[in-house]
Amino acid sequence: MNYTELKLTLSPDYADILTAELAELGFESFVETDEGLNAYIVEPDFDEAAVQEVIDRYAPQTAIVYEVTSLEKRNWNAEWEQSYQPIEVGQAVRVRASFHEPNPAFQFDLVINPKMSFGTGHHETTAMMLEHQLGIDHAGKSVLDVGSGTGILAILAAHMGATPVVAFDIEEWAVENAQENAALNDCAAIRVFQGTIADVDTTDRYDLVLANINRNVLLAEIPTYAALMNPGGYLLVSGFYEHDAADIDAKAQEVGLSPVGRKTQNGWCSLVFANPA
Template identity: 70%
Template sequence: MNYIELQLHVTPDYTDILTAELAELGFESFVETDEGLNAYIIETDFDEKALEELVAKYTNQTAIAYEVNSLEKRNWNAEWEREYEPIEVADSVRVRASFHEPDARFRYDIVINPKMSFGTGHHETTAMMLEQQLDLDFAGKTVLDVGSGTGILAILAAKMGARSVQAFDIEEWAVENAVENAAINDCPQISVFQGTIDDIKDEQGRYDVILANINRNVLLAEIPLYTHLLNEGGYLLVSGFYEHDAPDIQQKAIDAGLWAEKTKSVREWTSIRFKK
């Protein structure tokens, strides 16, 4: 069968939501690019009018353009598997798909089979979050993963000894995928629900570590809530924003009662670890 390749030119803040929207239109595979996002769908399932309506829905929110190409017949799963490479973080974590063999050189082996091909550790923000986690002691700790996606951050926390990990995402497909990946990695201490931070019981000092790899606007709005939910001496790890946004994020955290312990930046993306 032939496939359609959709090349979306859009800012990184919108790749997640557009991936979810395109999945609803029947797109099967997704790859983040420097320009935005590539998405793939069986040619007979492609509805150009539905695509035009989707793009129009977001044109008032962000600059967005697209190109549509027809691809020759191919074994798409085999093609994707050839392109998908394991990710290695700080010589300690290896993130792979189930079709890759494990590598005993790495202390933490994480298997992620994404419904959509992001949240796999390939993006700089995810890799930085994983590296920041390696500096912490998760043994016996309670953890909250905000906007969990594939569940990759929650899984590392569990593998590092966390007693319980609560994860949530607004997207149903992400919740399903995180549950599947937690099971694949034998992490029964992870629980996942569909919702937002407002669905977390308002009980001060519930978590020892909070992980939030989302975007600037959400972080600025919710950092005070995260701080309220943190135990004294607890950690908040954040990413998903550009380096030039770091001062605003840091000031919001300081105003909420946190202090910045470690900052990392890669290709203009930034991650900060705060302590309460």
């Protein structure tokens, strides 16, 4: 069966939102690009009027341009397997798909089959979050993974000894994918649920909060993250460009968090904040 490719040129702050909207229209897979987002759907299910309606809804907030291409029938699984190569984060973490052989030279062997979810470690923001995690003691620490996608951050946390580990995502398919990946990594103790930060029990407290989302969500939710943190805990954030770091930093300091770490890669940024003991 042929597929339709929808190429969207838009602000990266809206990539997650458009992914969620297009998933509701039946789009099956998504790839974030330097220009925005590519989305794929089987040709008979493509409804351009419905796509236009979604774009019109967000047009007042951000500029969006799209292009539609019909793709010939091909072996998508084979192409995905060919294009998905294992990645290494520092000297300790190797991220691979289930069809790759493990490499015992790495302390942490993470098996991630992404499906439609964002977060294989290939994107700069995910890799930087993993690097930050490696520098923080997780043993016996409670972890909250916000907008967990594939569950990769929660899985590394569990491998590093964190417990309990709670993860959530707004999308049902992302939750299912995170649960599948947790099982692949023998991390049955990770609890994944569908929802938003508003669904987290306000009486719970965490030693680490991980949030690889986007600038707008972070600015809105950092006060909530801070309220959920234990004294001496850490907030790790990414998903935004380097030029947005000042706004993220200001919001975190506004609620009493102190900046203690920063990484940048290809214009993307990741920050770490500490909650005073």
